[in-house]
Structures are given as structure tokens and as C-alpha cells.
Amino acid sequence: MSAMLLNKEKWPDFVGRLTGKKLWAPQAGGDGMRFAPVAEGEVPALDYGNTRVPPKQAVFPQTETLFRFQVDGEKVEEPKLEEEAVLLGVRPCDARAMVIVDKLFSWDEDDPYYLKRRELVTLVGLACTEPGLNCFCTSVGGGPASTEGLDLVMIDLGENYLLEAITEKGQALLAETEDLLEEAKDDVAEQKEKIINESEQKIKRSVNTEDIPGGLPGLWEDPLWQRVSASCLGCGTCTFLCPTCHCFDIQDETEGFDSRRCRSWDSCMFAEYTLHTSGHNPRPSRRERTRNRINHKYNYYVDKFDVIACVGCGRCINLCPVNIDIVDILKQVEEAL
Amino acid sequence: MSANNYEPNIVAFLCNWCSYAGADLAGTSRVQYPSNVQVIRVMCTGRVNPLYVMNALQQGADGVLVSGCHPGDCHYMEGNYYARRRLGMLKDLMEFIGVDPRRFHMSWVSASEGHKWKEVVEKTVEDAREAGPFEGFRRRRIDW
Amino acid sequence: MDLEKLRETAAEVAAREDVKYLIGWKKGTYGYRVAPGFIEDADGAAELIFSPLCTANLATYLTLVEKLPLPRGEEPDDRKTALMVKGCDSRAVAQLLVEKGIDRENVVVIGCPCPGMVDPELLAEKYPETEEPAEVKWTDDGFIVIRDGEETSVSRDELLAEKCRLCRYPNPVISDIMLGEPVETWEPAEDEGVNEVENKDVDEREAYWEEQFSNCVRCYSCRNVCPLCYCQDCILDRLNPTWVNRSVNFSENTAFNIARAFHLAGRCIECGECERVCPANIPLGKLNRKLAREVRDKYGFEPGLDPEAEPFQASYKPDDPEDFIL
Numbered sequence: 001m002s003a004m005l006l007n008k009e010k011w012p013d014f015v016g017r018l019t020g021k022k023l024w025a026p027q028a029g030g031d032g033m034r035f036a037p038v039a040e041g042e043v044p045a046l047d048y049g050n051t052r053v054p055p056k057q058a059v060f061p062q063t064e065t066l067f068r069f070q071v072d073g074e075k076v077e078e079p080k081l082e083e084e085a086v087l088l089g090v091r092p093c094d095a096r097a098m099v100i101v102d103k104l105f106s107w108d109e110d111d112p113y114y115l116k117r118r119e120l121v122t123l124v125g126l127a128c129t130e131p132g133l134n135c136f137c138t139s140v141g142g143g144p145a146s147t148e149g150l151d152l153v154m155i156d157l158g159e160n161y162l163l164e165a166i167t168e169k170g171q172a173l174l175a176e177t178e179d180l181l182e183e184a185k186d187d188v189a190e191q192k193e194k195i196i197n198e199s200e201q202k203i204k205r206s207v208n209t210e211d212i213p214g215g216l217p218g219l220w221e222d223p224l225w226q227r228v229s230a231s232c233l234g235c236g237t238c239t240f241l242c243p244t245c246h247c248f249d250i251q252d253e254t255e256g257f258d259s260r261r262c263r264s265w266d267s268c269m270f271a272e273y274t275l276h277t278s279g280h281n282p283r284p285s286r287r288e289r290t291r292n293r294i295n296h297k298y299n300y301y302v303d304k305f306d307v308i309a310c311v312g313c314g315r316c317i318n319l320c321p322v323n324i325d326i327v328d329i330l331k332q333v334e335e336a337l
Numbered sequence: 338m339s340a341n342n343y344e345p346n347i348v349a350f351l352c353n354w355c356s357y358a359g360a361d362l363a364g365t366s367r368v369q370y371p372s373n374v375q376v377i378r379v380m381c382t383g384r385v386n387p388l389y390v391m392n393a394l395q396q397g398a399d400g401v402l403v404s405g406c407h408p409g410d411c412h413y414m415e416g417n418y419y420a421r422r423r424l425g426m427l428k429d430l431m432e433f434i435g436v437d438p439r440r441f442h443m444s445w446v447s448a449s450e451g452h453k454w455k456e457v458v459e460k461t462v463e464d465a466r467e468a469g470p471f472e473g474f475r476r477r478r479i480d481w
Numbered sequence: 482m483d484l485e486k487l488r489e490t491a492a493e494v495a496a497r498e499d500v501k502y503l504i505g506w507k508k509g510t511y512g513y514r515v516a517p518g519f520i521e522d523a524d525g526a527a528e529l530i531f532s533p534l535c536t537a538n539l540a541t542y543l544t545l546v547e548k549l550p551l552p553r554g555e556e557p558d559d560r561k562t563a564l565m566v567k568g569c570d571s572r573a574v575a576q577l578l579v580e581k582g583i584d585r586e587n588v589v590v591i592g593c594p595c596p597g598m599v600d601p602e603l604l605a606e607k608y609p610e611t612e613e614p615a616e617v618k619w620t621d622d623g624f625i626v627i628r629d630g631e632e633t634s635v636s637r638d639e640l641l642a643e644k645c646r647l648c649r650y651p652n653p654v655i656s657d658i659m660l661g662e663p664v665e666t667w668e669p670a671e672d673e674g675v676n677e678v679e680n681k682d683v684d685e686r687e688a689y690w691e692e693q694f695s696n697c698v699r700c701y702s703c704r705n706v707c708p709l710c711y712c713q714d715c716i717l718d719r720l721n722p723t724w725v726n727r728s729v730n731f732s733e734n735t736a737f738n739i740a741r742a743f744h745l746a747g748r749c750i751e752c753g754e755c756e757r758v759c760p761a762n763i764p765l766g767k768l769n770r771k772l773a774r775e776v777r778d779k780y781g782f783e784p785g786l787d788p789e790a791e792p793f794q795a796s797y798k799p800d801d802p803e804d805f806i807l
Contacts, residue, residue, distance in 0.1 A: 231517040237702050255478050270718075323514045325511070388739075408799065426776070433678065434768075474736065
């Protein structure tokens with residue numbers, strides 16, 4: 001029971017079956033802004049490109065309470081993470097990004113918050129049939145139908161979705177909804193391959209990333225960094241909307257007589273990111289910060305975890321206000337090698 | 338708290354030279370005024386950063402009052418003129434953003450106007466009471 | 482505008498010995514995109530353009546560039562920065578001069594009279610973005626969209642950006658070199674966006690902004706892109722005291738947006754950059770334009786016109802309106 005068909009008319013029934021779990025899906029009407037919890041009885045539509053805020057926010061919320069405490073007491077409360085969640089319509093690149101980020105959060109110290117949420121989440125993916133303009137997943141080891149990180153993948157076959165379980169969680173989901181599904185016929189494999197091939201053909205942007213990780217250290221002082229960062233505004237758009245960026249900042253905040261320690265996303269493109277108490281900043285300008293962003297994704301991460309920390313989703317290119325284009329930067333790096 | 342015994346929290350920024358003395362006069366003259374006001378003394382209304390008003394609302398105030406010397410009477414010559422401009426703009430902005438205009442007031446109360454102070458406080462409290470508890474962008478305890 | 486003339490002038494300026502570099506617009510990496518270009522020598526000027534897609538306000542780079550500590554014995558590079566400006570951008574320069582954010586002798590302002598920009602989102606909606614270079618040009622009464630080798634004439638009303646409909650100063654108010662003839666100014670449209678929000682009642686307005694501000698991801702691109710948000714020590718970065726908490730929720734997002742909009746009261750020159758760059762599509766322009774309108778109507782003040790003027794929030798008139806005072 002690995003490949004099943006779900007008639008699109010039965011999609012609302014399928015969604016209705018996933019009760020008892022928190023459902024997340026691309027927000028309806030919100031301009032494709034983000035994944036949001038699905039209200040009861042609501043049927044999420046999947047006809048969107050890619051949400052602006054990646055689904056990482058479901059397992060690594062932008063602001064997360066680590067614990068609560070009271071100023072005058074000794075009472076410390078920890079969050080109880082036990083609600084299972086299902087993310088519907090995750091794109092393959094975003095699912096791959098979670099696998100990449102997992103490596104960091106389980107590296108030297110386990111991050112209990114992140115890992116617990118990861119354990120509780122089931123990712124139902126949707127293979128891309130209409131890749132976006134700036135998608136370049138095939139250049140960084142992914143693909144429009146990559147199943148890495150997904151529990152269950154859905155492929156749009158026109159009338160039906162083809163459902164393939166990748167993990168046990170996915171199997172369980174299929175078993176729960178068995179009566180809505182039909183056994184896939186033999187010709188489906190062919191059909192699927194055709195769709196995936198066509199989709200891959202539609203990806204227009206590419207860059208050869210083979211030599212980049214090895215070459216970046218040698219370009220540390222290269223003039224290219226000044227060139228590509230001159231127009232950078234130093235905002236957090238590229239990093240906040242990146243599915244693999246995972247930096248955070250921890251703060252204590254008070255809410256009346258309650259206090260909490262929470263962590264929020266941080267961005268290496270902000271000046272205060274590396275600012276020392278003394279006032280010294282080891283990355284004093286946008287040149288160093290841009291260099292760090294590229295190096296972190298294409299050099300340090302590869303060194304440490306043997307994988308490029310970029311999945312080619314194209315968000316940073318789409319949304320950069322001043323057209324700083326990571327594919328273009330990588331091409332310049334290649335040329336400079 | 339039920340609606341009928343709701344008592345609004347008012348934060349009042351009073352200038353040291355006029356309004357604070359005016360409020361003091363009201364006290365020493367045994368003029369009764371509502372006890373909902375928490376007074377914060379500042380040296381001059383020109384020193385009231387408009388973000389104080391925002392922050393007070395964020396941290397649980399239902400209404401904010403800024404009070405200083407009458408125009409021309411400022412101890413620092415012109416502080417209240419600047420305050421008038423800035424806080425006037427702030428009031429417009431707050432209203433535009435959906436904060437009930439009854440939640441923010443500004444007044445001129447001189448050191449000899451104990452009775453005016455009473456009226457101003459009564460008006461502020463009454464307005465905030467009518468507007469109800471401020472929920473808007475108040476800092477709330479957020480779910481995990 | 483004559484591109485040859487523009488490039489020629491830019492080449493001359495960039496080649497000047499007292500000019501560090503010239504900031505202009507150049508073709509972006511794909512489709513309609515336009516990127517800021519930093520031109521250091523005469524040759525670089527060949528890639529400059531000026532088209533209805535040059536929405537970016539480059540005046541922001543005047544204050545964005547970091548002043549790093551110099552190695553011992555090295556002299557600071559105090560050559561001038563040349564800057565290409567449209568009408569609205571030039572007002573930003575004028576306002577920076579009012580606030581003494583820059584020195585007049587440190588900038589060379591190249592004025593580009595501006596017939597109006599297209600709205601990038603409207604454009605992409607009707608004529609989708611492509612990976613091949615695409616272009617938009619001005620005609621006498623509208624625009625020509627050139628993409629995939631096809632030219633389409635479009636009427637001005639169809640694509641004109643909102644900020645340009647409302648524009649009152651399409652010609653640079655301050656410049657050292659003016660490129661081409663001033664354009665004929667047009668009757669600014671009624672600001673429907675602000676009216677619409679004003680006409681709601683308080684609760685509806687609150688609901689409206691709650692929906693908008695809840696989307697904010699606090700990337701601060703609106704702050705960073707703004708030519709007039711240039712504090713070295715921004716209250717949003719401050720931790721002691723913490724004016725605005727780091728956590729991202731409706732309360733803090735609203736506080737941030739109030740602080741941002743308020744700090745621009747009487748200073749905003751309505752270039753619309755904040756709204757353009759916002760990845761969450763929050764209509765930030767409405768906040769700024771509302772305040773600009775109040776400043777104009779109630780106080781008779783317009784920022785960014787006269788470099789010698791007094792800053793709005795650091796000045797007063799004895800007869801300022803005080804109808805809101807109890």
C-alpha cells in the first residue's frame with residue numbers, strides 16, 4: 001500500500017479525517033503569506049506557488065516561549081509540547097530544508113523544543129508541477145518531487161492526487177483514510193515520471209555549485225563581496241523568509257506580573273547580530289554580513305554537515321527589495337574561482 | 338471584572354511645574370477626584386516621548402492623560418508647544434490605527450487650578466470608562 | 482528621457498576626481514527587476530538606465546554606508562557621492578539636509594524629472610514576470626511593456642503606481658545637474674487608500690490594522706529602506722530600555738509600526754518605498770500619508786521642500802491647533 005489515488009473531490013473528506021491533530025495549511029486569502037492553522041470545517045486549497053514565510057515556522061516559531069517564571073516566586077513553567085500536527089501541502093524544498101536544519105538542532109546539544117515539535121509533526125508534501133520563476137532546487141541537490149523529509153507526498157495527476165507514503169507516519173495516515181483511496185493502477189508510475197520530468201524542465205535557473213564550497217575560503221577578501229553587498233539594505237527579508245535560516249536570539253520579557261524567556265528569529269544581516277558589549281562589531285559592514293550569509297550556507301554548513309544549507313526555493317530572490325540575487329552571486333563566485 | 342464595576346486604569350504624565358502642583362493643590366484643598374489615575378511626574382510635557390503613551394497602553398493602561406502648563410507658561414519657555422505638536426500628531430495616528438480617541442487626552446492645568454484638575458480627571462476617567470477595557474494592542478499573555 | 486544624455490552626464494560625473502561613486506539605477510538580474518548601481522568610473526555609466534521601473538529611492542544609501550574605523554595612517558575618503566534622484570527622492574535629500582543628516586557639499590545631485598513609475602505588482606499581475614530581461618518605457622500618454630520580444634502599449638492609469646498618482650513634486654526640488662526638461666505636473670489624485678480607512682469606525686479600523694500588523698515579520702526592511710530612518714542607534718534595536726520587545730506578536734508589531742510611523746510624522750516625503758519593500762504587503766504608505774496629510778492640512782507644513790526649513794517636530798508655532806486639548 002505505498003501508492004494510492006485520492007480523487008480531488010474527496011479532498012475535503014480527506015482533510016476532515018485528520019481530526020485530533022492541529023492542521024496547518026497555506027493561509028487562504030492571505031496572499032500566500034504563510035502556513036496557518038486550519039479552522040475546523042475549513043478546506044484548505046493547495047493551488048498556490050510557495051508561501052512567503054516558509055513552513056519552518058510550524059516547528060521553529062518566529063517567537064517561542066522557552067519557559068515562564070514569576071519575579072517573586074520560584075515557579076517555573078515549561079511549555080507542554082504534545083499536540084500532534086499535520087502540515088498540508090509542504091513543498092519539497094521546504095521539507096528538505098527541515099532535514100537540513102534538523103542536523104544543526106541535534107548537533108552538539110539537542111534542542112528539545114525544536115526536536116519535540118519535529119517529532120510531533122507529519123509533513124504531507126505536494127510535488128511541484130509549476131515551479132516558480134526563481135526556483136533552482138535542482139542546482140542544490142533537490143528537485144520538484146524530492147521526497148526528502150516528507151512523510152507523505154502528493155502528486156497532482158489532474159483528476160486525482162497520487163499519494164505515496166515515505167515514512168511510517170505517512171503509512172499510518174494512508175491507513176487512517178484507506179476507504180477514501182483507490183489502489184493506483186500500473187500506468188500511474190509512467191504518468192508520474194512524465195509529470196516530474198516536465199516539471200524539472202520548467203526550472204529555468206541553475207548554477208553549478210560543485211566547486212563553490214571548496215572555493216569560498218579562497219575568496220575571503222575578493223572584491224566581489226563589496227560589489228554584491230553595496231546595494232544591500234541590511235534588512236531581514238532574505239533570512240527570515242529562508243527555510244534553512246535558523247538563527248535566534250533569546251530575551252526575557254514581562255507580561256504584567258508574569259515573565260517569560262523566549263526566543264525569536266534573528267538575522268545575520270542585522271548590524272546588531274554580532275555586536276559586542278564593548279561596541280566592537282566583528283562584522284562591521286554589509287560586506288562582511290553578506291559574505292557570511294553566503295559562506296554559512298555554502299561553506300561552513302557543508303564543512304560541518306556535508307550538505308548545502310540552501311534548498312533553492314528562490315524566496316530571497318523573489319522578495320529582496322534591491323534585487324540581490326543569490327544565483328547571480330553564486331555565478332560571480334564561480335567566475336572568481 | 339464585570340462591566341458594571343469596571344474601573345479604568347489611567348496613567349497621567351504631569352509636568353513638575355504646573356499640573357503636578359495643580360494636582361497637589363487639589364489634594365491639599367480636599368477636592369475629591371477619581372482615584373483611577375496613576376500619576377507619573379515629568380519635568381515638562383515636552384519631555385513626554387509619545388512612545389510613553391503607546392507603551393502605557395501596551396502595558397495595561399485603559400487611558401492616558403498628559404497635562405502641562407498653559408501655552409506661554411512653560412517653565413522651560415516652549416516645552417509644552419513641542420508637546421502639543423507631537424502629541425496632537427500621535428492622537429491622530431492612534432485614532433487612525435483604531436485606538437478609541439477617548440483613551441488619550443491632553444490638558445493644560447496650572448498650579449492654581451485644583452478644580453480644573455478635578456474636572457480633567459473626571460472627564461478622562463469617564464471617557465475611558467465609556468470606551469471600556471483596552472484590549473487593542475495591549476500586551477497579553479500569549480499561549481505557548 | 483534621453484538615455485544617451487544620462488549616461489554621458491553620469492560618465493562625466495563618475496570620472497570627476499572629487500566623486501567617490503555615482504549611485505544610479507541599472508538593469509536587474511532578470512525580468513523587470515531594476516537594481517541600484519554603484520558606478521565608480523566612466524565606463525560603468527554605460528549600464529545605467531532610467532525607466533518607469535526605477536522605483537527605488539537611492540537617497541537611502543547616503544546614510545546607509547557604514548563609517549568604519551580606519552587603519553592607522555589611512556586618510557578617510559571624503560570624496561562626494563553622486564546620486565540620481567526623481568522628484569520624491571530629491572525631497573528625501575532636502576529633508577536630510579534640513580536634519581543635517583548629510584552635508585550639501587558631500588553630494589552631487591543629478592535630477593531626473595519623473596513622469597511617474599509603474600506599480601511593480603500591478604505590472605506583474607497583468608504581464609507576468611519573466612526570466613528573460615523585460616522592460617517598460619514611457620510614451621507620451623502611457624507606457625510600453627516590452628517582454629518576450631512583444632511590445633504592448635498600456636494606458637498610464639492602468640499601471641501608474643499609487644504614490645505617483647498622489648505625487649505633487651515629480652520634478653526634483655533640489656539638484657546640481659538636471660537631466661532633460663521638467664515634466665508637466667499633474668493634478669494629484671484623491672488619496673482613496675487613506676480615505677477608506679478614515680471612513681471606517683474605530684473598531685473596524687482596529688480590526689483592519691490587526692489583520693495587517695499580524696502579518697508583519699519584523700524584517701525591518703521598511704525601516705532600512707527609508708531614506709529618513711537613519712538613526713545610528715534605533716529604538717527598535719535598543720535593549721535597555723526595551724522600547725519594543727523582540728517577540729513577534731500583534732502587540733509588539735503594532736508598537737513597532739506606531740513608532741516607525743510616528744518618527745516619520747512631518748518628515749515622510751511619500752516615496753512609498755516602505756510599502757514597496759514590505760514582504761508582508763502591509764499598506765505602510767497609508768500610515769505615513771495619513772500623517773503627512775494631517776501635517777499639511779493642520780499645520781500647513783510640507784517636509785523636504787526647503788533645505789533651510791525647520792524640522793517639523795523640533796519647531797512649533799504659538800497658534801498650532803489645540804482643539805484636542807481638554
